[in-house]
Structure formats: C-alpha cells, structure tokens
Amino acid sequence: MLPNYLFEPLRIYFIEAGAITRFAIRFLxxxxxxxxxxxEFFKQCFLLGYKTLPLVxxxxxxxxLVLTLQTRPTLVEFGAEAWMPSMVGISIVREIGPVVTALICAGKIGSSIGAELGSMKVTEQIDAMEVSGTNPFRYLIVTRILATTIMIPIxxxxxxxxxxxxxxxxxxxKGAVTWQLYFNQVFAHLDFSDILPATVKSFFFGFAIGLVGCYKGYKAEKGTAGVGRAANSAVVIASMILFVIDFLAVLVADVFYEL
Amino acid sequence: MKQKTSSNFKLGLMVTIALAMFVVTVYLIGSKQNLFGNTFQISAVFKNVNGLQAGNNVRFSGINVGTVDRLSILSDSTVEVFMKIDTKVRQYIKKDALAGIGSDGLVGNMLINIGPGSGDFPPVEHMDRIASYRRTETDDILSTLSSTNENIAILSRNLLTTTKYINEGQGAITALLTDSSLVGSFKVSLSNLERATANSANFINSLNEIANNLDQKDNLLNLIASDTTITSEMTSVVTRLDEASRNLHQVTAELKEATSAITSEDAEGPLNALLYDSTITNDMKESIENIRESTILLNENLEAMRDHFLFRKYFKKQEKQQKQNSTKNSDL
Known part of the structure; x- marks a missing residue:
C-alpha cells in the first residue's frame, strides 16, 4: 500500500477529477x-471576452515583439532572416497564441468566475435562485462555460x-520588410494543419477555463475564505489542465496531419 | 438598455472582426492549395520522389501554379505524381514540358518544377502525363566529392613521398635547394641568357635594317620582287640554264662512256694501246730515237745539198728574197 503522504493527495486528486467530470457531464x-x-450568455460573452481583449x-x-526580437539575431547569423515571418507566424498560430491567451484568460476569467460564483455560493444567492424557481446551473454555469468556450477562440x-x-x-x-511581404511570407507557410488544430484546441481551452472556474466557484465552502481559495484553485487547476489539453491536442493533430 | 445595446455592439464587432480574420486566413491557405479556383490535373512519372508529399507546391518557371494532389505507386521502380494546376496557366504548359523534383532552398520543402519543353507543342490537356527528368541528388554530389577526396589523398601521398626525398637529400630538386655551386651556375646561366637575349635583340634589329633596305626601290631583291617583267626573263634564263645543264649532262655521259671505252682492259683501240700497252711504248720510243737519228742524218744531207752545184743557185736566190722582205719591214 502507498504511504499516507502519497495516498491522501492522490485520493483528493481522484475525488476532484471525478467531481469535475460529473460537473462537465451535468453541463453537457x-x-x-x-x-x-x-x-445572460451574451452578457457573459461581453464581460469575459470583450473585457479581456485589451489584456490579451x-x-x-x-x-x-519579444519573440521576433529574440529570434532575429540567430536567424541573421545564419542569413535566414527571410524566414522570420513564416517562423513567427507558425509559432504564434500553432502554439504561443492559443496557450498564452488561454493562460491569461485562465488567470483573469477563471479567477473572476471562481470568485463571483464562490461569493454567490457563500452568500447563499445560488440557494435563493433555486428557491425562486430559477435553475442556477443553467443560468450561471451553462452561460459562463459556453461564453468562455466561444470567446477564447475568438x-x-x-x-x-x-x-x-x-x-x-x-x-x-530592423529589416525594412513591407506589410504585404510580411503577411505573404506568413501565409505562404501556414497550412490548415496549423490553423485547425489550434482553433479546435482553443475551444477546449475555453471550455476547461469556464468549467474549472464555475466548478470551483459553485462548490465553494467555508465562508469568505472559501471564495479566495476557489478563485486561486480555479486559476491553478485551469492552467494545469490547459497544458494537458495542449499536449493531447498536439498528439491528436500529429495523428491527423503528421506535424 | 443603452448600456446593453452598447455592450452588444462592442461584442458583435469583436466577434465579427475575429471571424473575418479566420475566414480570410482559411481563404488564403485554401487558395494557396487551389481549393477555390478552377484547376485541371496532369501527372508525371518519377523513379524517386525524394519525400514529395501531397500538398507540396508545383512551380512553372518559378511561379507557384498548383499543388501535388496525390502520389500513386505504379511499379517497383516508378511513382506517378498527380498535380492540380491552375487553369489560367494551362495555355503556357505545353505537352513536351518537363517535370522535375526539387526543393525550396537548401533545407526547404520538396516541390515539383515544371519547365518548358524545346518544341512547339500544343498546351497540355486534363489528365495528360508529361515527361520528367531526374535531378542531381545529394548522393551524386557526395559520390563526386568522394572520388575527388580519393584523388586528393593520392596527391598528398605523392607529395609526401616527394617531400621525403627532398628532406633526405635525394634528387635534383634537393641539389637545387642545397648546392650553393648550382646557384652560382644558375646565376652564370642567367647572365648568359641575358647576354643571349641582348644579342638576339641586336640580331633582330639588324634583320629589321636588312628588311628596311630590301624595301628600298633601287635594291635588286626589291626589283625582283616588284618588277613583273623580270619574272619572264628569269624564267627564260632558268629554262636555258636547264637546257645547258641537260646538254652538259649528255656530254659528260658521252665522255664517261668514251673514257670507259679507252680505260677498259678489254678495249682494243689505239688510245687504249697507247695508254696500257708497254711494248708499243717501247716501240714508240725506239721509233722516235730512229726518227731523231734520221733527222740528224737528213740535216747533214741537206747541208751537203746546199753546197752542191745543182742546188746552190736556188738557195742564194732564197736568201736574197728574205733580205728584201726584212728591209721593207724596217722601212714601214
């Protein structure tokens, strides 16, 4: 048998994973x-999507800027600066754009959903909604998860x-490259195998951020301290799940497109 | 209500812009792969496609005109590559066009280059199969480099042997490098060569002067060279000289024949007898001796006759005639 210091975290992990899965099934x-x-859906799209646009x-x-500034000297050394637009384009579209955007959204949106729903939970607003005949899950959770699922890819x-x-x-x-030449170079090397997996995984990123944020907020307990924990754990778990989804997405894309 | 409308407008604008970008991106990628334009299909057969894949670009004279649609293995040594080409360029691709597999830069993607043929052929049709050519592959270059390396190795070995001989003091090159007397000889040779060069220059100058003199009009050679009448005269002289030499030759031959006739041991002529018969010589000597003695006796008889009375008158008359003639000559 496993020692207790390993068994207890594993037990908590499996309980959480099961609860989140049940939560996801309930959403579906x-x-x-x-x-x-x-x-409510459009309101959440505005709050979670449009309001996050400046940050993103x-x-x-x-x-x-940073990616180009840091990569350019190496490419110049090899006389391959002409490859810069295509290289940056593929890097951003395939990986950096979706993952960094999702992480930022996990920080901002995940925590805000967790905190908002957590405070509603501890102040018994959700219970009040149930009493008043409104389905809190459909009104609060479904709209938020759908909003994040749609807005993150955008x-x-x-x-x-x-x-x-x-x-x-x-x-x-630095290189006096025109707008037309730059984007010609970018699109000359972009392919559907770059766009489609990135877009599809963005939907899953949005779904995961909304799901974890809502779950943590919806299940918040133990007063106002639970609100903070809910917000914090929503960000941490969502970020971790993002990387897992990213890994799985690359594996699946590799099967279909031979990346 | 106003705030709600405003937020909806902003949200709609953001979503529309993002969707427009996505659509444009999809369209650009799709048009690159000829998904939206009119295309036709041609194919080419290769022995080795070097990792070519469906979706790789097809270029005609360096311009992207299509993509590789699919690859199909025909036999154990041939692969057929089907290409989707933009219909707009069909008129420029003739039936004798050549397809070759290349790469986009040194480490770029594989692609197909279609080049124009040499003849005046009609444009290709849908599902035509065009000819292909084999490109120079990296293996070929490496093979050439390998043989070059082997040659370099042989050369370096030979050079090593030569250097070894030189270091050991063998051979003429070593002597040239180490023997100081050779340096002196070399200097002398160079000095001689310098003098010879100077003499050659003088000689050439002299030749130039002679040539200049020959160019003057009163010079004989110039006259011969320039006067056309002399040529005929010279021809005539030469002809006569030729005739004279022929005659001389004939005379010489006859003389030779006569001489041989005289000198031959079998000859029976008087000259031969005179030259070679010793008895005749003796006889002749004897005869000459007899003649001399006879002449003396005859002189004595003639002296006797002068004093004879029958002939005395005649001789006196003759003396008188001689005296008269001599007197006449002295007067003149």
Missing amino acids: KEVFKPPYEFQ GVTGFIMG LVILADFIAMTGSYLVENL
Whole structure:
C-alpha cells in the first residue's frame, strides 16, 4: 500500500477529477435543454471576452515583439532572416497564441468566475435562485462555460493577429520588410494543419477555463475564505489542465496531419 | 438598455472582426492549395520522389501554379505524381514540358518544377502525363566529392613521398635547394641568357635594317620582287640554264662512256694501246730515237745539198728574197 503522504493527495486528486467530470457531464446535459439564457450568455460573452481583449491584445503584441526580437539575431547569423515571418507566424498560430491567451484568460476569467460564483455560493444567492424557481446551473454555469468556450477562440484569433502585427513592427524597423511581404511570407507557410488544430484546441481551452472556474466557484465552502481559495484553485487547476489539453491536442493533430 | 445595446455592439464587432480574420486566413491557405479556383490535373512519372508529399507546391518557371494532389505507386521502380494546376496557366504548359523534383532552398520543402519543353507543342490537356527528368541528388554530389577526396589523398601521398626525398637529400630538386655551386651556375646561366637575349635583340634589329633596305626601290631583291617583267626573263634564263645543264649532262655521259671505252682492259683501240700497252711504248720510243737519228742524218744531207752545184743557185736566190722582205719591214 502507498504511504499516507502519497495516498491522501492522490485520493483528493481522484475525488476532484471525478467531481469535475460529473460537473462537465451535468453541463453537457443542461446545455441543450431549453429555455436558453441568451441574455445572460451574451452578457457573459461581453464581460469575459470583450473585457479581456485589451489584456490579451497588449500581451499578444508584446509576445510578437519579444519573440521576433529574440529570434532575429540567430536567424541573421545564419542569413535566414527571410524566414522570420513564416517562423513567427507558425509559432504564434500553432502554439504561443492559443496557450498564452488561454493562460491569461485562465488567470483573469477563471479567477473572476471562481470568485463571483464562490461569493454567490457563500452568500447563499445560488440557494435563493433555486428557491425562486430559477435553475442556477443553467443560468450561471451553462452561460459562463459556453461564453468562455466561444470567446477564447475568438480572443486567440485576435491575439494571433495582434502578435503578428507586433512582429511585423520589429521586422519593418530592423529589416525594412513591407506589410504585404510580411503577411505573404506568413501565409505562404501556414497550412490548415496549423490553423485547425489550434482553433479546435482553443475551444477546449475555453471550455476547461469556464468549467474549472464555475466548478470551483459553485462548490465553494467555508465562508469568505472559501471564495479566495476557489478563485486561486480555479486559476491553478485551469492552467494545469490547459497544458494537458495542449499536449493531447498536439498528439491528436500529429495523428491527423503528421506535424 | 443603452448600456446593453452598447455592450452588444462592442461584442458583435469583436466577434465579427475575429471571424473575418479566420475566414480570410482559411481563404488564403485554401487558395494557396487551389481549393477555390478552377484547376485541371496532369501527372508525371518519377523513379524517386525524394519525400514529395501531397500538398507540396508545383512551380512553372518559378511561379507557384498548383499543388501535388496525390502520389500513386505504379511499379517497383516508378511513382506517378498527380498535380492540380491552375487553369489560367494551362495555355503556357505545353505537352513536351518537363517535370522535375526539387526543393525550396537548401533545407526547404520538396516541390515539383515544371519547365518548358524545346518544341512547339500544343498546351497540355486534363489528365495528360508529361515527361520528367531526374535531378542531381545529394548522393551524386557526395559520390563526386568522394572520388575527388580519393584523388586528393593520392596527391598528398605523392607529395609526401616527394617531400621525403627532398628532406633526405635525394634528387635534383634537393641539389637545387642545397648546392650553393648550382646557384652560382644558375646565376652564370642567367647572365648568359641575358647576354643571349641582348644579342638576339641586336640580331633582330639588324634583320629589321636588312628588311628596311630590301624595301628600298633601287635594291635588286626589291626589283625582283616588284618588277613583273623580270619574272619572264628569269624564267627564260632558268629554262636555258636547264637546257645547258641537260646538254652538259649528255656530254659528260658521252665522255664517261668514251673514257670507259679507252680505260677498259678489254678495249682494243689505239688510245687504249697507247695508254696500257708497254711494248708499243717501247716501240714508240725506239721509233722516235730512229726518227731523231734520221733527222740528224737528213740535216747533214741537206747541208751537203746546199753546197752542191745543182742546188746552190736556188738557195742564194732564197736568201736574197728574205733580205728584201726584212728591209721593207724596217722601212714601214
């Protein structure tokens, strides 16, 4: 048998994994059931998507700048600076754009959902909704998870474009590359095998962020301290799950596209 | 309500922009792979496709005009590559066009290069099969490099042997490097060569002067060279000289024949007898002796006749005639 210091964390891990899975199954059951809470869904899309755009935009822009600035000297050394647009384009579209955007969203959105739902839970607002005949799961959880699932891919697309604009800025200043040439180079080497897996995994990233944030907030306990824990653990678990999903996505994409 | 409308507008704008970007990206990638335009299909057969894959670019005269659609193994040594080409360029690809497998840069993706043929052929049709050519592969280059390396190794071995001989003091090169007397001889040779060169220069100058003199009009050789009438005269002279030499030759031959006739031991002529018969010589000597003695006796008889009375008158008359003639000559 395993020692206690290993057994207890493992037990907690499996309980949490099972609970989150049950939570996800419940979401999948509720999502197709009317009535649909469109107003709340669009509200959450605005709050979780649009409000996060400035943060994602600035991060993406700096990401493109830094990536180009740090990679350029090496490529110049080999006389391969002409490959910079395609290399940065593929890096951003395939991996950096989706993962960094998802991590930022996990930090901002995951924590906000966890904190919001946690505070509603500890202040018994959710119980009050149940009493008033409103399905809190459908109204609070389904709309938020759907909002993150839809909005994260959109944020990723925008972040990719902003990051490539940042990269273009460096290329233009250092190498006098035109806008048309830069994006011709980027699209000359981009393929469906780059776009489709990245887009699909962005949906899963959004789903995971919403799911973990909602689960942690919905299951928050023990007063206001539980709200903080819910927000914190939502970010930590969501971030970890993002990397697991990313790994699985690469494995699956490799099977289909031979990356 | 106003705030709700505003938030909806912002959200809609953001989603629309993102979706537009996604659609544009998909369209650009799709058009690169000829998913949206009109295309036709041609194929080419290769022995080795060097890792070519479906989706790789097809270039015509360096321009991307299509993509590789699929590859099909025909036999154990041939692979057929089907290409999707933009219909717009069909008119430029003739039936004798050649397809070759290349790469985009040194480490780039594989691609197919279609080059124009040499003849005036009609454009290719859908599902035509064009000819292919084999490109120079890395293995070929390495093979050439390998043989070059072997040659270099042989050369370096030979050089090593030569250097060894030189270091050991063998051979003429070592002597040239170490023998100081050779240096002196070499210097002398160079000095001689320098003098010879100077003499050659003088000689050439002299030749130039002679040539200049020959160019003057009053010079004989110049006259011969320039006067056309002399040529015919010279021809005539030479002809006559030729005739004279022929005659001389004939005379010489006859003389030779006559001489041989005289000198031959079998000859029976008087000259031969005179030259070679000793008895005749003796007889002749004897005869000459007899003649001399007879002449003396005859002189004595003639002296006797002068004093004879029958002939005395005649001799006196003759003396008188002689005296008269001599007097006449002295007066003149």
